[in-house]
Amino acid sequence: MQRRYELKAVIFKALAHPMRICMLDKLKERSWCVCELAMEVGINKSVASKHLSQLKAAGLIEDEKRGTLVEYRLVAPCILDMAACAESTILDNRRKRLDFAAAR
Amino acid sequence: MQRRYELKAVIFKALAHPMRICMLDKLKERSWCVCELAMEVGINKSVASKHLSQLKAAGLIEDEKRGTLVEYRLVAPCILDMAACAESTILDNRRKRLDFAAAR
């Protein structure tokens, strides 16, 4: 059980950064190489490479060398649906609580 | 968009610790007060309180004072289904890759 909690924590840790979520969002559309993706999201390539390797270590994305490029692609797009679910759950709840507060 | 990535990151950051996932797992069964839950998972109450307040700040759990106790409960059990989905996705994928490697 302990082991399973740790595995899940690794996955969530990988998702626990706005830039990594943004990058996953881009990877949902299509594959990107490091340089191109770094440009797109406005960070330098060394940082981009590090974020990508974290996502890869968590098993969320895969890479493939193509000549001098390395293409990254999303392993399971459901990961991002998950993110969407989390967001809407929280927002719904926040709204509900505000309504409740306003009603009194 | 930037703002939305940050909100999601807060949610995932809250989930990014084995002990917090364990606590959420317990909260799936029923409500717990801090002391009791701390005992159950084997940590001291100040640490438990801090983990719980992180989960609350992320909107994942709610609290309610009952006399001298504070009861915490899960806001949206779907959060943990989400965790389960993440886990199985990754494990499936890992397995697939191992099979692929073995087949060559």
Added chain:
DNA sequence: ACAATTGTTTCGAAACATTGCAACTATTGT
């Protein structure tokens, strides 16, 4: 062989997270 391009790794600085202890607050029952 060489230059150009792409990615990764290493380093140090700054920011952040985690832990346990002690101090503190708040509520209950005597």
Added chain:
DNA sequence: ACAATAGTTGCAATGTTTCGAAACAATTGT
């Protein structure tokens, strides 16, 4: 008013993450 119990907060020590710059490695085309 007092003691007991439950929870939170502040603090200090320790460890982890993040970032950019620079160095490095690997591949391609000339």
